[in-house]
Amino acid sequence: xxxxxxxxxxxxxxxxxxxxxxxxxxxxxxxxxxxxxxxxxxxxxxxxxxxxxxxxxxxxxxxxxxxxxxxxxxxxxxxxxxxxxxxxxxxxxxxxxxxxxxxxxxxxxxxxxxxxxxxxxxxxxxxxxxxxxxxxxxxxxxxxxxxxxxxxxxxxxxxxxxxxxxxxxxxxxxxxxxxxxxxxxxxxxxxxxxxxxxxxxxxxxxxxxxxxxxxxxxxxxxxxxxxxxxxxxxxxxxxxxxxxxxxxxxxxxxxxxxxxxxxxxxxxxxxxxxxxxxxxxxxxxxxxxxxxxxxxxxxxxxxxxxxxxxxxx
Amino acid sequence: xxxxxxxxxxxxxxxxxxxxxxxxxxxxxxxxxxxxxxxxxxxxxxxxxxxxxxxxxxxxxxxxxxxxxxxxxxxxxxxxxxxxxxxxxxxxxxxxxxxxxxxxxxxxxxxxxxxxxxxxxxxxxxxxxxxxxxxxxxxxxxxxxxxxxxxxxxxxxxxxxxxxxxxxxxxxxxxxxxxxxxxxxxxxxxxxxxxxxxxxxxxxxxxxxxxxxxxxxxxxxxxxxxxxxxxxxxxxxxxxxxxxxxxxxxxxxxxxxxxxxxxxxxxxxxxxxxxxxxxxxxxxxxxxxxxxxxxxxxxxxxxxxxxxxxxxx
Numbered sequence: 001x002x003x004x005x006x007x008x009x010x011x012x013x014x015x016x017x018x019x020x021x022x023x024x025x026x027x028x029x030x031x032x033x034x035x036x037x038x039x040x041x042x043x044x045x046x047x048x049x050x051x052x053x054x055x056x057x058x059x060x061x062x063x064x065x066x067x068x069x070x071x072x073x074x075x076x077x078x079x080x081x082x083x084x085x086x087x088x089x090x091x092x093x094x095x096x097x098x099x100x101x102x103x104x105x106x107x108x109x110x111x112x113x114x115x116x117x118x119x120x121x122x123x124x125x126x127x128x129x130x131x132x133x134x135x136x137x138x139x140x141x142x143x144x145x146x147x148x149x150x151x152x153x154x155x156x157x158x159x160x161x162x163x164x165x166x167x168x169x170x171x172x173x174x175x176x177x178x179x180x181x182x183x184x185x186x187x188x189x190x191x192x193x194x195x196x197x198x199x200x201x202x203x204x205x206x207x208x209x210x211x212x213x214x215x216x217x218x219x220x221x222x223x224x225x226x227x228x229x230x231x232x233x234x235x236x237x238x239x240x241x242x243x244x245x246x247x248x249x250x251x252x253x254x255x256x257x258x259x260x261x262x263x264x265x266x267x268x269x270x271x272x273x274x275x276x277x278x279x280x281x282x283x284x285x286x287x288x289x290x291x292x293x294x295x296x297x298x299x300x301x302x303x304x305x306x307x308x309x310x311x312x313x
Numbered sequence: 314x315x316x317x318x319x320x321x322x323x324x325x326x327x328x329x330x331x332x333x334x335x336x337x338x339x340x341x342x343x344x345x346x347x348x349x350x351x352x353x354x355x356x357x358x359x360x361x362x363x364x365x366x367x368x369x370x371x372x373x374x375x376x377x378x379x380x381x382x383x384x385x386x387x388x389x390x391x392x393x394x395x396x397x398x399x400x401x402x403x404x405x406x407x408x409x410x411x412x413x414x415x416x417x418x419x420x421x422x423x424x425x426x427x428x429x430x431x432x433x434x435x436x437x438x439x440x441x442x443x444x445x446x447x448x449x450x451x452x453x454x455x456x457x458x459x460x461x462x463x464x465x466x467x468x469x470x471x472x473x474x475x476x477x478x479x480x481x482x483x484x485x486x487x488x489x490x491x492x493x494x495x496x497x498x499x500x501x502x503x504x505x506x507x508x509x510x511x512x513x514x515x516x517x518x519x520x521x522x523x524x525x526x527x528x529x530x531x532x533x534x535x536x537x538x539x540x541x542x543x544x545x546x547x548x549x550x551x552x553x554x555x556x557x558x559x560x561x562x563x564x565x566x567x568x569x570x571x572x573x574x575x576x577x578x579x580x581x582x583x584x585x586x587x588x589x590x591x592x593x594x595x596x597x598x599x600x601x602x603x604x605x606x607x608x609x610x611x612x613x614x615x616x617x618x619x620x621x622x623x624x625x626x
Contacts, residue, residue, distance in 0.1 A: 156494075189531070192528075217514060222503075225478075
C-alpha cells in the first residue's frame, strides 16, 4: 500500500515535469522562425554540456522599453506625463532638445521620492485616449512572456531605456516583474542633502547620462559590467546595444520589434520621428543577422487585456 | 519497517537543521555586542511573521571597500597599481586632486577590456611589502564571513567604494564572491566606438561621478534605487551612506570598522589622511547608535591566511 502511494507520487511528479516541459513558454507568439529562434537560443545556452552553455551569472538580457515593451506612439508616455494634463500640445513638433528641456524642467528640485510618487499616481489614473486603457496596460503580452521565460531560465533581465530611469522604475516591478535595480535609463545628477536628521536626494538640472544610441553600451558597462547575450530593441537608438551584445564571446541573439500593425497598434519605421527604424538599421539587421519581429505576423495578441477579453467571452 | 525508515530520515533531517542553525556564521568574530547585533539583525529581518520582517527583494546591504573589506594603509591599493612599479613615491603628500589626476592619466584612452586585463595582471603578481602577500590576500576574514552570511540570507550585497569601479570589479567576484554588477565605485565617462565590426568602450578623461561622501547615497539610488538596510563603512566618506541607510522605513543596522590594531594591521583614525575617522564621525556614530567595530577586540583573525597558517600547525 505504501509502495503504491510512493509510486503514485513518483508518476505524478514525472507527469508534471513532462507537462511543464511541453507547456509553450511563449503562447502569444505565432509559430515561425522568430519564436523558434528564441526558444532554440534559451534551450541551447541553458543546456549543461552544450558547447554553447552559458553559466547563469553570464545570462544577461537587455531590453529597450519604449516601442519594445510598450506603446510609444504618437509620443513617448513619459512626455505625456511630463506635460501633465495639457493634452492639446502639438507633440509632432517636439525635437530631442525640447524633450530634454521639458524633462529637466518637470523634475528639477524635486526629491527622488516625490518624483516617484507623482509618476506612480499619474500612471494609476491617466487614460490613453485611443485604447481607453491605463498606459501600463499598453505593454506587449508577447514581451511579458519573453521576460518571464528568460527569468525562469535564470537570466538577469535588464531594461535599458532611452527614457528616464526613475519614470520606468515607477512601474517596472508591478508591470514587468523587473526590479528597480535592473532598470537602466537616462538620468540626471541628484544632490544629497541632510537636514534635521532627514536625508533626501534632490533632482538637479544637470544631466548625468543619456542611455540611447552609444549611451546604451556605455550604460550597460556602467551598471552591469558584462555583455548581454540576448537583446531586444525596436529603433535606431538600440543599434549600438545590439552590436555590443553581438560582440560577446558567448552565443548571442539580437532582435528588433518592427511596428507594422496599423490595425492593432501602429505602423511606422523609416519616416517616424518617434522610434525611427531607419533604412540603415534595416541594413545593419540584415548584415548582422538580427531578427526582425513583425508585430502583425509574429504576435497573436498584442496586449494583456486581449487575453482577458478572450476569457470573458 | 518502512515507517521506521521514514522516522529515521525525519530525525536525521531535523538534526541537520538544528546543526545548521547552531553553526556559527561568523567564526572569526569574538563573542560580544557587535557580533550579537549582526546576528540578531539578520535573524529578525529574515524571520517570517516577525514585526521587522523584510522581503528578500528589499534586503540590500552596502559595504565600503578600502579600509572596510581590505587594507588601505599606507595608501589605497589602487594608487599603488596606478603608480606602477615606482615604489619610492612619497604617498603621504598626495592630495585628492592629485589622486584624481593620476587616476585619469593612468587609464585615459584605454579600452575597458584592456584596463580590466592590466588590473587583473597586476593584482595577480604585485606583493605587499609589509605582509609579503598579494593585495587580494589582505582582505578581512570577518567581513568575508559577513558577506557570505548575508548572501545565505538572501541579501543582495553591494560594494560601494570611493575607489574606481573597474579596479574593484577586477577582483570582486573571485575574492569577495560579489558579482561585478554589484560593484558601485567612482568612475569616468566611456566612449563607445565601432570600427570594422568591432565595438569598444574607451575610457575618457571626463569624470562621471565620485561615489564618496554624498556621492555614496547618490550612487546607491542610481544603481539600486532602494535604500540599504545594513551598511558597513570605516571613514568619513561613509557617513552619508550610513545616514541614508538609517532613513529606511525597515529595521536597519549601521556599522563602522575602527582601525585600532597596530600589531596585526594599522591603528589610525582622526589624524590619518587615508581613511580618516574624524571626531565628527565618532560623534555621529554615538548620536545615531552606529556600531563601532574594534578590529583589535572584535576580530579573532584579520586575514584569511591566518586561518590557513593555523591549520598547518
